[in-house]
Amino acid sequence: MRSERLKLTMKTNPFLDVPKIEIPKLPVTNFMPAQGEDFEAHGYVALPAIAATAVVVSVLVPEGRNGIIKRIANVFVGAGFQEGQGGVIWQILQDANVAGNLVAPFFDNIVASLGSVSNPSTIDGIRIREAQLVQLIVKNVSIVVSGQLIGGRLGGYFYPVELDPEAGGF
Amino acid sequence: MGMAKESSRELQPGDRVSVLLTEKHELQGEDLMPHSAKFLRRHATGDWVDVELDREHAGGTTVLSVPAARVTLE
Numbered sequence: 034m035r036s037e038r039l040k041l042t043m044k045t046n047p048f049l050d051v052p053k054i055e056i057p058k059l060p061v062t063n064f065m066p067a068q069g070e071d072f073e074a075h076g077y078v079a080l081p082a083i084a085a086t087a088v089v090v091s092v093l094v095p096e097g098r099n100g101i102i103k104r105i106a107n108v109f110v111g112a113g114f115q116e117g118q119g120g121v122i123w124q125i126l127q128d129a130n131v132a133g134n135l136v137a138p139f140f141d142n143i144v145a146s147l148g149s150v151s152n153p154s155t156i157d158g159i160r161i162r163e164a165q166l167v168q169l170i171v172k173n174v175s176i177v178v179s180g181q182l183i184g185g186r187l188g189g190y191f192y193p194v195e196l197d198p199e200a201g202g203f
Numbered sequence: 204m205g206m207a208k209e210s211s212r213e214l215q216p217g218d219r220v221s222v223l224l225t226e227k228h229e230l231q232g233e234d235l236m237p238h239s240a241k242f243l244r245r246h247a248t249g250d251w252v253d254v255e256l257d258r259e260h261a262g263g264t265t266v267l268s269v270p271a272a273r274v275t276l277e
């Protein structure tokens with residue numbers, strides 16, 4: 034009696050008949066693979082003189098690795114800064130090694146704090162390639178220096194180049 | 204800011220003001236001198252203001268954010 038009831042249950046339970054789905058690997062642009070290594074770089078620098086630029090955070094992509102930046106933060110610590118007024122301007126450089134610098138699209142003219150160092154913004158990703166020197170930089174446009182600090186953070190992960198999708202867009 | 208030098212009248216946009224900065228537009232130094240400027244706006248915090256200097260900074264800018272305590276009405 035009991036075995037008959039079990040058979041009946043198996044036949045009528047649709048979940049037991051669903052074929053097993055195998056996912057060989059998740060897309061590396063969305064998920065860090067097992068061979069990946071994460072990075073979390075942060076730093077603070079003194080506000081540079083007016084019209085001068087300073088590097089806040091610098092990350093060198095290792096040979097044989099590409100990567101994705103998933104978390105960003107840029108902050109102004111001290112007096113004299115107003116969000117959105119352009120007193121200081123941040124940029125994320127995808128590669129500071131190339132002449133003229135390669136600026137990450139849409140991160141060229143940042144006039145607001147996009148996240149704090151302790152609580153960075155999560156983004157869909159800035160793709161970075163092996164040997165690139167990724168930097169968060171700041172330019173002081175108009176704020177008189179008075180002991181202020183500029184902070185920043187870049188977080189994400191590297192993965193082996195061979196895991197990059199063929200239509201990777203690089 | 205304890206050393207406020209503003210006049211008793213509240214500064215208005217367009218007022219002619221004098222800003223006490225060094226020659227290189229820094230707050231500290233032995234060569235502090237008054238710089239003629241136009242008052243633009245007060246920051247939301249109240250203790251900093253934006254001014255437009257009559258003479259260009261070496262970096263090519265004339266608009267500066269400075270502590271309100273360094274600004275006096277001309």
